[in-house]
Amino acid sequence: ETGVTQTPRHLVMGMTNKKSLKCEQHLGHNAMYWYKQSAKKPLELMFVYNFKEQTENNSVPSRFSPECPNSSHLFLHLHTLQPEDSALYLCASSQGSRGAQGTEAFFGQGTRLTVV
Amino acid sequence: KQEVTQIPAALSVPEGENLVLNCSFTDSAIYNLQWFRQDPGKGLTSLLLIQSSQREQTSGRLNASLDKSSGRSTLYIAASQPGDSATYLCAVGQGAQKLVFGQGTRLTINP
Numbered sequence: 001e002t003g004v005t006q007t008p009r010h011l012v013m014g015m016t017n018k019k020s021l022k023c024e025q026h027l028g029h030n031a032m033y034w035y036k037q038s039a040k041k042p043l044e045l046m047f048v049y050n051f052k053e054q055t056e057n058n059s060v061p062s063r064f065s066p067e068c069p070n071s072s073h074l075f076l077h078l079h080t081l082q083p084e085d086s087a088l089y090l091c092a093s094s095q096g097s098r099g100a101q102g103t104e105a106f107f108g109q110g111t112r113l114t115v116v
Numbered sequence: 117k118q119e120v121t122q123i124p125a126a127l128s129v130p131e132g133e134n135l136v137l138n139c140s141f142t143d144s145a146i147y148n149l150q151w152f153r154q155d156p157g158k159g160l161t162s163l164l165l166i167q168s169s170q171r172e173q174t175s176g177r178l179n180a181s182l183d184k185s186s187g188r189s190t191l192y193i194a195a196s197q198p199g200d201s202a203t204y205l206c207a208v209g210q211g212a213q214k215l216v217f218g219q220g221t222r223l224t225i226n227p
Binding site: 004006031033040041042043045048050055056088090092094096103104105106107108109110112 | 148218219
């Protein structure tokens with residue numbers, strides 16, 4: 001496989017459930033990201049991991065909990081979500097940097113999450 | 117706070133036309149600018165990346181320009197085809213690993 005792969009593609013969960021989204025990248029990158037795309041709103045950055053360290057948490061509620069066990073895998077653990085959390089969750093990766101130069105980001109196909 | 121605006125929100129043109137999509141941003145202190153396309157219900161496909169030191173990038177029928185001082189970028193699509201129909205997103209690199217997105221332009225190419 002190549003690129004960025006997200007599973008599952010679709011997820012329906014109740015407000016009391018616990019579920020996890022998975023992202024895997026086969027590009028040899030060192031930075032991974034979670035973005036949220038809601039209807040009629042721009043993509044919002046949620047979390048950034050750079051060389052397995054979390055470098056950005058964009059004021060995301062604690063019911064979303066990221067985990068990055070290595071540079072190739074990223075998880076988003078979900079618990080006690082609200083209906084307004086229904087959205088397309090996108091994972092991305094890039095070369096990663098300890099310097100100032102930004103690098104090209106590559107995205108997965110997303111997980112369509114519906115909270116009922 | 118960086119704000120990215122894309123105009124128009126939607127555009128419909130006949131096949132074969134050349135067209136320009138616009139992106140503007142409020143803070144010129146960017147690392148790069150990236151154009152993506154998104155098909156309905158799908159993820160994002162990277163089209164072009166322009167570093168802050170560059171003025172333009174080309175890939176096939178696509179050409180993207182960057183004027184950092186005026187806070188503007190354009191995506192030029194030559195000889196449009198029905199397969200070009202998608203939403204086009206502009207994102208500025210704000211910080212080494214942070215992208216700020218516009219709301220996109222929904223493009224429809226009519227056969």
